[in-house]
Amino acid sequence: MEYTDFTVGEPIADTKAPAGPIAERWDTRRFEAKLVNPANRRKHRIIVVGTGLAGGSAGATLAEQGYHVVQFCFQDSPRRAHSIAAQGGINAAKNYRNDGDSVHRLFYDTVKGGDFRARESNVHRLAQISVEIIDQCVAQGVPFAREYGGLLDTRSFGGVQVSRTFYARGQTGQQLLLGAYQALSRQIAAGNVEMHPRTEMLDLIVVDGRARGIVARDLITGAVTTHYADAVVLATGGYGNVFYLSTNAMNSNATAVWRAHRRGAYFANPCFTQIHPTCIPRTGDHQSKLTLMSESLRNDGRIWVPKAKGDARPAAEIPEDERDYYLERIYPSFGNLVPRDIASRAAKNVCDEGRGVGPGGQGVYLDFADAIGRMGRAAVEEKYGNLFDMYERITAENPYEVPMRIYPAVHYTMGGLWVDYDLQTTVPGLFAIGEANFSDHGANRLGASALMQGLADGYFVLPATINDYLARHPGGEPVTDDHPAVREVLAETEDRLNLLLAVDGDRTPDSFHRELGELMWEFCGMARTEEGLRTALRRIPEIRREFWARVKVPGTGEEFNQSLEKANRIVDYLELAELMCLDALHRAESCGGHFREESQTPDGEAARDDESFAYAAAWEFTGEAPVLHQEDLAFEYVHPTQRSYA
């Protein structure tokens, strides 16, 4: 398979979003959706892969509705999914602050923040559901931050001017995930969810054009097993680990979505990746992952670099008038709170100018001296204490005394499996929720919106829409291991694992992952050019050939074998990376997190090309040149403008 070219196929005509006023579309769809009789629900098996915010909430809710849920996670416990690491908060249009917020404003901010590359109907639904999520989580006992009167506290977050972000210190993701995990645990105890921890999905089983099950590997025994159901839900997260270094957990991977893509699910906007501006800079070649510092820090921290190139003085010795608070200078109305893509690129620009700080000049200061002067150290500690501790733990520098150093890192992937309004992929019966789908964030995600989307999909959207599919397809023929389609998938999976073990070369799996990651960071990272992308597209197949000739995977397949797990995930990264570069190459405009150097305004901002690219790019796998299907994006309510945060 070589992605040197692509062909253009039929556009996507129907997204299943109802017509009519946007505020009524979700009600309309829920009413039109067929229901499954409660007595019949227990006869339906639904596979849910992943137990993060989307998967955990979906598994619990579907089980509460009476379905029999079969759920998987590769971690040793469903409580460890990477949603747990989300720090900052979750948005909701509650307008508790009386500061002019509304469902429509959250909708507007999200469409604009996504640089007009998201589907309006989905985004509006997300904004509507946001308020229910907070109610649900409070009822579960999620300990959100509160005011002295006992009511919920909120804060503002990058890219918006209202205070709508609910939070639990710097551990909002942890607390929301534990809420979903506990709801899931209740259903496991009740026998409604059959939970398979330490089990990784390796392929999708499609029978007669419908998703009917998965092939999985028991990571303890190594046994490759099949599991069947009436529908399959992928809640397997994003693919940021293609870049090797990212803020994702080490084991987060793209295998489930990539295998589903190979079985017929279109992959949308793979080049839309988010580089987060506030991460701790890397320290050396040993670096295994990057750590995010919540961007809530940008509410009170001021970002700056020295005005002069190569100024190596310690921060404290650089006088005020020799500092460049560049975000406040360039974007006076949003200042340090500009969206993530803008903040990241600005950091890259000042470092490229030779004004970066710290080892290798790959860092900028995030300074709390003013905040400590204004609020007092105790107030700063209460708000950000755990983040400051984490920073000091990693860098051995005390951020109460010297400014933090930060640098952008890969954080989130807006692209993912293409889904319709029901969150169904192009494979009937296969649904994708949370970061695994592409649906709501367009070309750039606003802060505190990932948790909102994961829980909206899992608690509220999928449980309403999957009924419609199940009601219309009430149980086909039972599928068994001797079905030809199953035998084929099983054989392919086993061949792939055996081949990985058989190469017995002279390079470790990680060495390939690192090589791929460096290539992607350079050519498909914060700034992309046609020439660079073509270089990457030439190099990736070479790395892939090298991998299959030289990788060394010790041990056997019939045991706990972490090297085999890793190598198998790298196989998929090596294919997905190519589609990302192709997508980035074909989209010859800049939008959100996708910055093409050829397409910028005179002052260096991303220049969109709505004439040519106001569509979601959904790619079909063919085994040869992929086929591009365009979903045209119509903006009836939020009219595309050049984003301006000045």
Place this chain on the structure above:
Amino acid sequence: MKLNLRVWRQKNDAAEGAMATYQVDGISPDMSFLEMLDTLNEDLILRGEDPVAFDHDCREGICGACSLVINGDAHGPERTTTCQLHMRSFRDGDTVDVEPWRASAFPVVKDLVVDRSAFDRIIQAGGYVTAPTGAAPEAHATPVPKADAESAFEHAECIGCGACVAACPNGSAMLFTSAKVNHLNVLPQGAPERETRVLDMVARMDAEGFGGCTLTGECATACPKGIPLPSISAMNREWLRARRKAKG
């Protein structure tokens, strides 16, 4: 830096285990402990040996996957998770022992990886609020005093890593269980199930084979998230109260 590592190797739960010695060279003080083990494993793979299995995932101290006893201390010499322990805490030439969590309720899966599913079963026994999706009242319907919300949060911070059990001479899970009981029981949302929660979770904890608590306090000393020792006495009070109520 150079280290002399002595690592517990055990092929699977049925096999006998033993300590094996490895020299690791070229360690930077900025490496995390797990990155140091990555370096060892890259070497072992190239030498055709089996790399050391260990659990890890987020590497930022929140998922609770990593779990090593380092020189006899759960998560090593600093009060943090192993993934957040950096090599600057060690000296060139040190000999460092690395072992799995040791507790009968946490059987070894391979090398340094153990099975902590007993923790999940304790939560399944009652570590939740019964609040099916869709049935929630408006979030501001029930104000929660700030002090109660903070107390709930302090206990809810538990990451379920199991260091408390590994550090306890009795292999007791009292700190883990009490963290969840106190998180939920202090909140008005958790009140309706207050009694059944503590009784059922403690019963499950005992059935899983965790040891009894003799208040040595090792658990709270090892806890990377600082779950306080009085959490245990608070749970005991909850348990006694619930028993009294149950007996009528």
